């Protein structure tokens with residue numbers, strides 16, 4: 562599904578601020594994989610996601626998604642294949658538009674229809690049915706402006722918008738970090754639910770090592786722009802936060818136990 566080969570990203574090349582944020586990264590994610598990504602500040606986690614999403618080009622290396630070489634594909638074209646949710650609940654939605662208008666924009670991403678095409682009865686019923694799965698009562702508030710929603714509700718909606726267009730890859734960059742513990746738990750439960758789609762590969766950055774081990778089927782640890790560890794299967798089942806810290810000498814400044 563996702564194949565990354567020899568990916569290197571250097572910021573400020575040739576200047577005194579030169580920084581190798583990704584150093585020859587190799588990675589393979591399969592459909593159905595839910596990979597959690599941990600690592601201390603500046604390890605290269607967000608840069609990896611930004612390179613995959615096409616926010617900036619890499620110096621060298623290739624990125625292939627479902628057999629398509631997307632290395633040089635512009636960001637807006639990749640967006641068709643990639644869903645993304647950020648830490649800031651304000652970021653993923655148009656807050657002055659209604660819930661159903663936001664959903665329609667996200668859904669039309671795959672249908673090449675603009676908002677002016679209107680929201681059909683069938684679409685509305687589909688949104689309503691799917692929203693009810695979030696268990697937040699949003700299905701009864703579809704004509705309300707998104708700005709009226711709480712951070713947790715908005716993040717749940719953003720997550721939902723990211724998956725409604727059936728992406729191949731879902732990139733979650735600390736998407737629950739700004740939420741209160743109960744909203745974070747709820748959005749993580751919803752993430753588990755959506756990540757079960759066997760055609761989807763999910764990658765989630767988190768500073769919460771407990772969550773990193775409790776969610777998904779693989780955990781990768783990044784350090785100094787490289788993937789230092791890729792744990793899965795039996796090794797992951799037996800892994801604990803304490804063992805992780807000990808084994809990989811993790812500096813757990815921002816990582817919560």
Ligand SMILES: Nc1ncnc2c1ncn2[C@@H]1O[C@H](COP(=O)(O)OP(=O)(O)OP(=O)(O)O)[C@@H](O)[C@H]1O
Nearest residue numbers: 572573580582600601602603604605606607608609
């Ligand atoms: N746009 C940019 N311009 C210059 N340097 C950058 C840029 N983005 C990231 N960097 C640098 O690249 C390195 C990796 O940053 P990145 O944001 O990927 O780390 P991270 O693992 O996501 O860290 P954090 O957990 O703090 O978010 C850091 O040294 C950072 O300062």
